[in-house]
Amino acid sequence: MTVSPILAKIPVMIFSRKTFSIASVAVLLLGLVWIYASRTAPVDPAAQTLSQPRKGFYAPDFELTTLDGETIRLSSLRGKPVILNFWASWCVPCQAEMPALQKVYQEYRAQGLQVIAVNMAFQDNQNDALAFVAKHNLTFPVPLDVSGEAGRSYLIQALPSSFFIGSNGIIIDVIIGGPIDEAVLRSQAEFLMKEAN
């Protein structure tokens, strides 16, 4: 590289060539020391017990009664991948994505995929929820969150909200809002099934 004429005219450099070389080597050595000093032990997922509605954490547990009157506990599904969806009958994007969710459930159910669609019953009307389920021919369990406790533990701020939970109970992905494209649901289902096997 030739010396730039502008460079030659600058009377005082920020650093001299020598100072910069020494500073660079010092920074790189300090960097190596910092890498070593800040090394960390790998986190054992089995030892992790914290449950939070966030990727990388155990999915918060809940026990709810479904529209059919059955009791469902999320932790009882451990060992199977789960798509957990929160919805309400008045929510337009929920209406739009539900057929895709049903389709994906039908396709992957035999391979062990579970779909749980929690109705935010404390913000919904049970008759409307029943009509919604009948209209879309939903065959997966639809628990009713009457007290809003499950919604609160998942920090639901917008509907629909979907949590993709691995067979070990750890959340793999979260999608807030919708409607979720069928291709997204399929690719998530594929990933969950691959992770489970």
Place this chain on the structure above:
Amino acid sequence: MLPILQIGPLAIQTPGLIILIGIWIGLDMSERQAKLFGLDGGRIFSLLAWMLGAGLIGARLVFAASQMAIFTANPLSLFSLSPQLLNLPGGLAAALGAGLAYGQRQKLPLWTTLDALSTPLAILAVASAVANFASGDAFGVTSNLPWAIDFLGARRHPSQIYETLAGLAAAALVWPRPVGRLDAWLRAAPGLRFWVFIAASALARLALEPFRAGAELILGQFHLAQVVSWSILALSLWQIFRRGWPAPKPSAESETIS
């Protein structure tokens, strides 16, 4: 954290909105600042628009190629607006390819163009850190320091705020100014401003990575991002050294001696 901005019945994804604002500011700034580098603002804007477009198309096509069965069954999903159907490395490769092709076609000087893009890139890095703060992603490890924040059931380092501040510092460092010794030096050789930005960003990642939770490890204990950042830092310091303090030409006398 504010992942959703509720305006009446409308629920807006705050992180996405922040990234869009960052891209918009970056595009606007790159067009305006191009003149300071003797470049045509319109061409720089077009370059970024091409890169953005190619990046999105590339990201979708690479994702579709990795999930061929899904897209063969429903080809219209190629046009889905879902960001989940994008492959980031594929998008970056396509954007870089389009940028190089456009730059060559328009005869844009590579290093001067990269200098002109340093501040917009820094702004985008700041937007990304703020978006992470809004979504709660890239959260910190637990801490008892007085400025730790309550998040996910523990007091944690505000890692996204550290990264925002680091991004702002990098932006301030490479921001073009009409006067000043630092800016005169940064203008002295093409590519110098760009490599200073890369060095500052790599140094920030190297320093801040241990405060971020969920790190990917290498050799069972070292932070992968730190190792990569250290390598980038070494390369960029070497580039700064080469450009900022070029070796003097050997004199005729020394040539005869050797």
